[in-house]
Amino acid sequence: APQLLDRSVLESRVREVEEENRQIRLQLSQSQASAQLPPDGAQQWGASADTGPEDGENTAEERGNNTDCPRAPPVSKCELIHVACVCAGHNASRDVVTLVKSVLFHRRNPLHFHFITDSVAHQILSALFQSWMVPSVQVSFYDAETLKSEVSWIPNKHYSGIYGLMKLTLTKALPPDLSQVIVLDTDITFATDIAELWGIFRKFTGNGEQVIGLVENQSDWYLGNLWKNHKPWPALGRGFNTGVILLYLERLRRMRWEQMWRLTAERELMSMLSTSLADQDIFNAFIKQNPVLVHQLPCFWNVQLSDHTRSEQCYTEVSDLKVIHWNSPKKLRVKNKHVEFFRNLYLTFLEYDGNLLRRELFGCPSPSSPQSVQLQSALEQLDEDDQCYDFRRERLTVHRVHLYFLHYEYPRTDNGSDITLVAQLSMDRLQMLEAICKHWEGPISLALYMSDAEAQQFLRYAQASEVLKNRKNVGYHIVYREGQFYPVNLLRNVALRNAPTPYVFLTDVDFLPMYGLYDYLRRSVVQLDMSHSKKALVVPAFETLRYRLSFPKSKAELLSMLDMGTLYTFRYHVWPKGHAPTNYAKWRTATTPYRVEWEADFEPYVVVRRDCPEYDQRFVGFGWNKVSHIMELDAQEYELTVLPNAFMIHMPHAPSFDISKFRSSPGYRHCLSTLKDEFHQDLSRK
CATH class of the missing domain: 3.90.550.10 (Spore Coat Polysaccharide Biosynthesis Protein SpsA; Chain A)
Known part of the structure; x- marks a missing residue:
């Protein structure tokens, strides 16, 4: 165990040195190019000051493709990307399938989905993925029942109930050797390869300060002026939306995240009495006390559509729209002049034939499941010249x-x-x-x-x-x-x-x-x-x-x-x-x-x-x-x-x-x- 610990510390230090070197190279290249840029051209609304080209800002494409340098891929070809979702009940199980389809449609990397579920969602999703048989996709389930005691003491007025607080427990719920994870709400739709988002982990500052990646909240909720006597939880400016989170689990565990968010919640609940927006209130109160820990993501990684948002200011200023978030129980009925475009993007995946997503990722080793090996063996035994081949083939079809x-x-x-x-x-x-x-x-x-x-x-x-x-x-x-x-x-x-x-x-x-x-x-x-x-x-x-x-x-x-x-x-x-x-x-x-x-x-x-x-x-x-x-x-x-x-x-x-x-x-x-x-x-x- 001590040897493993020494090795992980060494690996972590190597990564930090590599990151520092990369930042230096980036600064050099930016200083050389600065003469060619307009004074305020480097910053788009919603992006953090330390973000660079990998975040999708000021890329060669946006500057008119005036460079011969190819854009570096955000992650290596066969790197495994980890995604976590809290999913409980029949409706959420239906919603999460649309999210998964949109991720699978664009992805070029192996994926590992981590679902924190109640017994209903576990039964539904385990049967679905087992019968879906998508290559290079792993799925793990974690029992929400065992995590309830971690958050059940927090009064929550949000419609998501106790499950809306479960994202706070992920450092404990997920495997201890998992160092990074993308956390998503079930009402998210991807319009790009999730690997781009995963690549942003490499931009978290190398000194280990940044542990959470979030997009600014696009509603006025945390400004406290929506109605008379509206008193939101404390937040940094507009606050952050937790529909899309990059969690650097390894760093969070080192800084004792569990104790820190609990202390924050206990302190604020003395005056606030309950949360209105579930985990989002606690994340924001925590970040207000510790602003250096957040890595602000560009707004297009979580375009929040509901009746009270300034999301339009985000997506009209960027050329690329990457994640749509219908962050309202009213979902598709929001009063937004571009809602038809967003609805059509969402409906595309809602009604998309999931069988078409059973694509192989060529060039990436993927261990075959016993089920797929058995199926392949049975198919090879069929005689294609048999007059009844189609009937026999049908019996072996695995239906989702x-x-x-x-x-x-x-x-x-x-x-x-x-x-x-x-x-x-x-x-x-x-x-x-x-x-x-x-x-x-x-x-x-x-x-x-x-x-x-x-x-x-x-x-x-x-x-x-x-x-x-x-x-x-x-x-x-x-x-x-x-x-x-x-x-x-x-x-x-x-x-x-x-x-x-x-x-x-x-x-x-x-x-x-x-x-x-x-x-x-x-x-x-x-x-x-x-x-x-x-x-x-x-x-x-x-x-x-x-x-x-x-x-x-x-x-x-x-x-x-x-x-x-x-x-x-x-x-x-x-x-x-x-x-x-x-x-x-x-x-x-x-x-x-x-x-x-x-x-x-x-x-x-x-x-x-x-x-x-x-x-x-x-x-x-x-x-x-x-x-x-x-x-x-x-x-x-x-x-x-x-x-x-x-x-x-x-x-x-x-x-x-x-x-x-x-x-x-x-x-x-x-x-x-x-x-x-x-x-x-x-x-x-x-």
């Missing part, structure tokens, strides 16, 4: 998955018989969601197959719907579109894995459950002792050809409509084998559950324990996707039991693209037949 895309709450029940409705859909079935929510009051787990742009359309649709926005127990899991087939069984598995209850109702989104089915199924689970037996409870399926249906309120009413021809047993005219074993004739008069035997091509909708077998993902597009699952349930000796007082009704819709492909393509039908045979063989081996 964003779990719990909207806010989700599930109040756990104690009786152990709760049931989640499980289904999947794409954009063309979105209109079914409101009706299903009206028919099923229990928890729902849905996998939605969408592009990035469609996911944003869905978000707007859900937030505008009175029915959907008031339902918190619906888990919406986005599986991002990729490949040429609809991965129906992958979608079902995503929805199934994320059901929170011990039992699941496996259905399709174009069926409406009878009113009261949720309560009836929960009672049936208890009465049929599902917890101690392997049963699959069959919910009989019917259909209507009418878009406007007076939905039957009871079994008697349904039987009457069946006799009148306004309802039919499901698919009786095109695929009778699919539901014939349900034995509709017996169901008409049944008053107690009855067992049925499995038959070939049977594909009922069932209630089972959540630990049932998953769907076989070789079946994509149309055909055999549910049949194979029921066949596996039977092979595992599940009893198929039809419920006498349950029903569901299929609502009419246009045929899917995949069924059209199946009907029109002999090659499609041939490959489905081949996959069926292989499934049979695999099931026999099992």
Whole structure:
């Protein structure tokens, strides 16, 4: 340990000497060039006095490219850049993805993201990055719960709550050997390579004084004149905004940052009583007492857009705009005459296809994850001359998955018989969601197959719907579109894995459950002792050809409509084998559950324990996707039991693209037949 310490001290000293030499060279070159510059040309608004060309000021480009000297890259080619974010809850998890996309779009360096998260954001982001598989990107998570005690004593009026104070704890939260990190709010969008910002660490003064890089605040908040009796926390002039921070962790730890910010907070809270802008108030009070510790960044590294900013003065004076910060809960509704330009920049990344960001960084060694090695090996084993290559390739596609895309709450029940409705859909079935929510009051787990742009359309649709926005127990899991087939069984598995209850109702989104089915199924689970037996409870399926249906309120009413021809047993005219074993004739008069035997091509909708077998993902597009699952349930000796007082009704819709492909393509039908045979063989081996 002492040897390591000596080495790190030596390395630190070498870096300081190199920095001092660089500063001397810089001063020499500036003094030689000073005769050619206008007297006030060296300083732009918002930039610190000691900033040089690396900050983007007075570069060759801005002086008309009148030099032959190439601009030095801010960091070396394969240098690892560290980025930290505090991210808690469903909404912040969505916002941070847009930030990450903008960083990935411009980056040319390996990245290591450090996320301080609650349990919700951890689950969402770990699943997202694992399925995103972006080369040369590492991700680490830190439990915010263990850090709460560090800041919970500080009263905070800001909407960010306790998480808005967590940036103060980063010297403790992040690994002790991490010396520098860029800290970002989740509502940041990059318009340039983050390496330029990382390169500014090299401009922090070599004597070790500067430890924090910040942009001046572009609102009048800290000037204290926004309204009568407005009393902000102390700050240096306009103060600084903490949406973008360069933290020199190594130096902060040496100067005992934790004790220093605590003392500052305790002193100010005696008169201020609480923070109004969370961590920003404490950072500013600290900097006012210790101004030499801050390295002021040029304003374009944090252009703050809200209703009370002078950000326009910044971006109209610079030729380059690098970071946009929507620093207001009102976000995109700010009254700014250039807001359309900024909104379009933001929307570009919001709706950008994240699959396109899986780019290799050539020339930089990047250790492959076990997942990518396994995937590559499986791909190499495929025969590209195989007529069914596309089907087999599809099974190996790793789709990006964003779990719990909207806010989700599930109040756990104690009786152990709760049931989640499980289904999947794409954009063309979105209109079914409101009706299903009206028919099923229990928890729902849905996998939605969408592009990035469609996911944003869905978000707007859900937030505008009175029915959907008031339902918190619906888990919406986005599986991002990729490949040429609809991965129906992958979608079902995503929805199934994320059901929170011990039992699941496996259905399709174009069926409406009878009113009261949720309560009836929960009672049936208890009465049929599902917890101690392997049963699959069959919910009989019917259909209507009418878009406007007076939905039957009871079994008697349904039987009457069946006799009148306004309802039919499901698919009786095109695929009778699919539901014939349900034995509709017996169901008409049944008053107690009855067992049925499995038959070939049977594909009922069932209630089972959540630990049932998953769907076989070789079946994509149309055909055999549910049949194979029921066949596996039977092979595992599940009893198929039809419920006498349950029903569901299929609502009419246009045929899917995949069924059209199946009907029109002999090659499609041939490959489905081949996959069926292989499934049979695999099931026999099992």
